Amino acid sequence: MTARFITCPSCRQEEPLGDLEVPERGRLYACGTCDHVWTLRREAIVQAAVTEQAPDATAANVVLPAATRPRRRFIILLAAASVAACCVAGAWLYLHARAAAPEVYPERPLMIIDPTIEANASGNAVTVEFHVENPNARTKTFEQACVSLIDESGHSAFRWCSDGTRRDLGAHSRLSISFDVLNPPARVRNLEIQVR
Numbered sequence: 631m632t633a634r635f636i637t638c639p640s641c642r643q644e645e646p647l648g649d650l651e652v653p654e655r656g657r658l659y660a661c662g663t664c665d666h667v668w669t670l671r672r673e674a675i676v677q678a679a680v681t682e683q684a685p686d687a688t689a690a691n692v693v694l695p696a697a698t699r700p701r702r703r704f705i706i707l708l709a710a711a712s713v714a715a716c717c718v719a720g721a722w723l724y725l726h727a728r729a730a731a732p733e734v735y736p737e738r739p740l741m742i743i744d745p746t747i748e749a750n751a752s753g754n755a756v757t758v759e760f761h762v763e764n765p766n767a768r769t770k771t772f773e774q775a776c777v778s779l780i781d782e783s784g785h786s787a788f789r790w791c792s793d794g795t796r797r798d799l800g801a802h803s804r805l806s807i808s809f810d811v812l813n814p815p816a817r818v819r820n821l822e823i824q825v826r
């Protein structure tokens with residue numbers, strides 16, 4: 631590709647002529663650098679080859695427009711600020727919750743203490759007795775105690791549950807429960823007791 635150039639006779643600055651028409655007799659021309667005005671004639675025009683710079687569009691060479699870069703930086707700053715704010719708020723809530731909440735001891739289940747099963751004199755009944763103990767530092771409530779007598783073959787041959795009356799058991803205290811089983815299984819292998 632070629633382009634037309636002229637050289638200013640005053641300042642010797644070379645500049646492209648573009649597609650400006652120059653008639654046979656010449657035309658007045660003002661230098662873009664020094665404002666010198668002279669009569670430009672066709673014979674003063676130089677044709678010179680120019681290499682066209684192909685725009686390189688590979689990803690590595692793409693430069694974001696200047697207007698985009700500060701915006702991206704702003705978004706990154708905003709994200710960083712949000713993360714920092716969340717961390718601070720989270721830490722504050724954690725510390726605040728720790729300070730405000732009373733120390734909570736793990737809740738422990740009610741315990742069955744010393745279960746016994748004893749045959750009476752006539753042999754047609756047994757007495758089952760056990761104690762329910764509250765190992766916690768505050769009162770716990772339970773509604774039922776259930777007892778199973780497991781016979782020799784491993785089956786539950788008898789099951790008894792107290793009525794569903796709610797009972798409060800004070801902190802670190804125990805109560806005794808006993809009842810009679812008429813016609814109990816011939817041989818009791820195990821006693822299963824649950825409190826709920």
Ligand SMILES: [Zn+2]
Pocket residue numbers: 638639640641642643661662663664665666
């Ligand atoms: Zn000039």
